[in-house]
Structure formats: C-alpha cells, structure tokens
Amino acid sequence: MQIxxxxxxxxxDMESAILTQWLKKPGEAxxxxxxxxVVETAKGLIDVESFDEGKVVELIVGPGAKVPVGAVLARIDxxxxxxxxxxxxxxxxxxxxxxxxxxxxxxxxxxxxxxxPAARRRAHELGIDLARLEQAGPGGIIHIEDVEKxxxxxxxxxxDTRSAMRTAIGAxxxxxxxxxxxxxxxxxxxxxxARAWLLNYNSQVAVAERLIEGVLIVKAVALAAARIEGxxxxxxxxxxxxxxxxxxxxxxALRGGGLVAPALLDADRKDLKTLMRxxxxxxxxxxxxHMRSGEFAAATITVTSLGSDGADVLYPIINPPQxxxxxxxxxxxxxxxxxxxxxxxxxxxxxxAGDHRVTDGRAGSHFVHxxxxxxxxxxxx
Numbered sequence: 001m002q003i004x005x006x007x008x009x010x011x012x013d014m015e016s017a018i019l020t021q022w023l024k025k026p027g028e029a030x031x032x033x034x035x036x037x038v039v040e041t042a043k044g045l046i047d048v049e050s051f052d053e054g055k056v057v058e059l060i061v062g063p064g065a066k067v068p069v070g071a072v073l074a075r076i077d078x079x080x081x082x083x084x085x086x087x088x089x090x091x092x093x094x095x096x097x098x099x100x101x102x103x104x105x106x107x108x109x110x111x112x113x114x115x116x117p118a119a120r121r122r123a124h125e126l127g128i129d130l131a132r133l134e135q136a137g138p139g140g141i142i143h144i145e146d147v148e149k150x151x152x153x154x155x156x157x158x159x160d161t162r163s164a165m166r167t168a169i170g171a172x173x174x175x176x177x178x179x180x181x182x183x184x185x186x187x188x189x190x191x192x193x194a195r196a197w198l199l200n201y202n203s204q205v206a207v208a209e210r211l212i213e214g215v216l217i218v219k220a221v222a223l224a225a226a227r228i229e230g231x232x233x234x235x236x237x238x239x240x241x242x243x244x245x246x247x248x249x250x251x252x253a254l255r256g257g258g259l260v261a262p263a264l265l266d267a268d269r270k271d272l273k274t275l276m277r278x279x280x281x282x283x284x285x286x287x288x289x290h291m292r293s294g295e296f297a298a299a300t301i302t303v304t305s306l307g308s309d310g311a312d313v314l315y316p317i318i319n320p321p322q323x324x325x326x327x328x329x330x331x332x333x334x335x336x337x338x339x340x341x342x343x344x345x346x347x348x349x350x351x352x353a354g355d356h357r358v359t360d361g362r363a364g365s366h367f368v369h370x371x372x373x374x375x376x377x378x379x380x381x
C-alpha cells in the first residue's frame with residue numbers, strides 16, 4: 001500500500017517550508033521515526049521524520065521548492081520494507097511557489113557531494129545556494145571552508161531569518177488570542193522544599209549530571225497533565241482530542257532571536273535524570289540549528305519560563321492546537337508565613353492559561369494546585 005508522505009505542521013506559526021535536501025532516495029528503506037528530508041522554516045533547518053515504515057517509491061518535490069503544510073512530498077510503499085530494492089525512480093520536482101528559487105537540475109554526469117551539518121548551517125547564514133556546492137563535481141564532504149570560499153566569490157544578501165521568525169510568531173499568537181478564549185489562574189508556590197532537595201541531589205553527583213529547577217517544573221506539569229482531564233491534548237475540528245501520552249513542549253530562546261518549543265516526549269514517565277539529559281541535548285541541537293520534526297509536532301502541553309533573571313510572573317499564550325500552557329516566573333526570596341511565623345522563603349509564581357472551550361476556572365485551579373503540590377514533594381518526582 002502506498003502512503004503519501006506530507007509536510008507536517010511544525011508549529012502554529014508555520015504555513016509552509018522550503019525543501020532543502022532529501023535524506024532518502026527512491027528504492028531505499030525507511031524506518032518509522034527516521035529522517036527522510038530536511039526543510040527550512042522560520043525556525044531554521046529541521047529534519048522531517050517519517051511516521052510510516054516501508055520503502056521510498058517516489059520523491060514528488062524537488063530541493064528548493066516552497067511547499068505548504070500538508071503538501072505531498074513523497075510516496076512510501078508500506079508493504080515492501082523488506083523487499084529487494086527496486087530500480088530508483090527519478091524525482092519529479094514541482095515548480096516552486098512564488099518567492100522560492102529552485103536550483104537548476106544537475107547536468108548529465110554531474111555529482112552531488114555530501115555536506116556537513118556545520119557547513120549547511122553556514123551556507124544558510126550566508127544565503128549560499130547549496131546546489132552550487134553539491135553539484136561542484138566529485139570530491140569529499142563539503143566543509144565550512146568550501147562555503148566560505150564560495151561566499152568570497154559571490155555574496156548574496158543574507159536572509160533576515162530573525163525578522164521572519166518574529167513575524168511568524170506574531171501571526172500565530174495573534175490568531176491564538178483571537179480564536180482561543182483564554183483564562184488565567186495562578187498560584188504562588190513555596191519553592192523551598194524543591195530547592196533544598198535539588199541542592200542536596202546536585203551535591204552528590206558529577207557536574208555533568210546536575211539538575212536544574214526547570215526540569216522539576218516540567219516533570220510536575222507532566223504528571224499533573226496526565227492526572228487531570230482537559231489539559232493534555234488538542235482542540236481540532238471544534239472538539240477536544242485528549243492525548244494518550246504527555247509530551248511537554250519546552251520554550252527555548254534561540255541565540256539569534258526568536259523562540260521555539262520542541263517537546264520532551266513521554267515526560268511523565270521519565271525520571272529527572274533522563275529528562276535533564278534529554279533537555280540538555282534538545283537545547284544544544286536546537287541552538288545549533290539541528291531540529292527534528294517529531295519534537296515540534298508532538299507537544300501536547302507547553303511550559304515556558306524566563307529563567308532566574310526573568311519576570312516574577314509570566315502570562316503565556318496557548319500554542320494551538322494545544323489547550324493549555326504553564327508559565328513559570330523567576331524563583332525569588334519573599335516574605336512568607338510558615339507554621340504561623342513570618343519568614344523569608346524562595347517562592348515561585350506559577351500561571352496556567354487554559355482554553356475555556358475545554359476547561360473552566362475550577363479545573364484550572366485544580367491543575368495548578370496539583371503542580372504546586374508535586375513541587376512540594378520533589379523526592380516523589
């Protein structure tokens with residue numbers, strides 16, 4: 001059975017993408033979760049993974065084409081994954097949409113050279129046409145030096161990716177506020193137990209294995225989302241679709257400006273050590289320009305924080321089609337009544353934005369209270 005491989009939506013702020021590279025050729029086997037193509041969005045270069053398993057039959061879109069979300073990029077035969085490879089089927093590039101520039105097809109006998117991820121990112125930064133590098137004839141892997149050499153010969157205007165991302169984010173958030181009836185609830189949490197537990201834990205492990213406060217918050221939100229109905233899932237086709245797993249989107253600021261929120265998968269089922277390792281890997285890859293489509297399409301609820309230097313209170317906007325988002329302010333020292341006595345404690349303001357089409361203030365209050373209770377017993381996380 002042949003399956004259409006379509007360009008997935010990688011966020012509410014995405015309407016289209018430019019296909020930059022195929023990672024599979026016709027006749028090659030593809031496993032579920034394996035990257036099949038690289039696309040360029042306002043967020044940067046993203047590896048697009050296959051949701052199906054089989055053999056690549058046909059590549060519909062050629063490198064350089066700008067295609068909308070949902071467009072068919074390739075076809076996969078799901079019944080011939082273990083069959084002998086068939087003769088390669090040449091790609092049939094579609095004409096790029098307005099504003100995109102498709103590279104000229106290679107001349108007969110031309111060779112395409114592999115390009116390193118670092119060189120690809122540098123070419124993207126300089127606005128260098130990858131086709132000019134890949135079709136440069138036989139040779140080894142293309143490195144940054146090759147990109148710099150070509151850039152010295154012809155220097156096109158670099159794309160304003162920061163402006164494009166800001167425009168896309170603005171449009172998505174305006175649509176969210178316009179279409180989703182937000183309500184906000186907050187609770188101030190005594191973060192003393194969590195901080196004390198964290199300091200004790202980190203004192204007993206190597207520096208590379210230490211945890212940060214944000215990972216505790218992500219785990220607490222994931223557990224609350226798994227327990228309380230109406231906060232983990234999507235609102236599509238005028239109805240709520242509860243998710244069967246909890247994938248927590250984590251807002252990450254990019255070095256060049258902008259924000260992305262890829263997901264930590266199955267966050268409610270993983271221990272803090274595993275979440276910390278996966279979060280560190282996520283930040284490193286995202287800021288290095290190496291992202292995966294599954295991490296963007298999977299998020300069922302999002303957590304956003306401005307960190308220790310941020311504002312005390314954060315009122316985030318829901319990332320559709322999700323139905324809830326949690327904002328965590330900075331942990332600050334404030335007066336606090338503990339066991340009838342006035343003292344100073346590290347406290348955290350938690351805010352939840354909910355979708356009033358799915359839940360109400362009572363449910364939201366229960367949700368944020370559950371998160372706070374979980375943070376009060378960090379040893380149980």
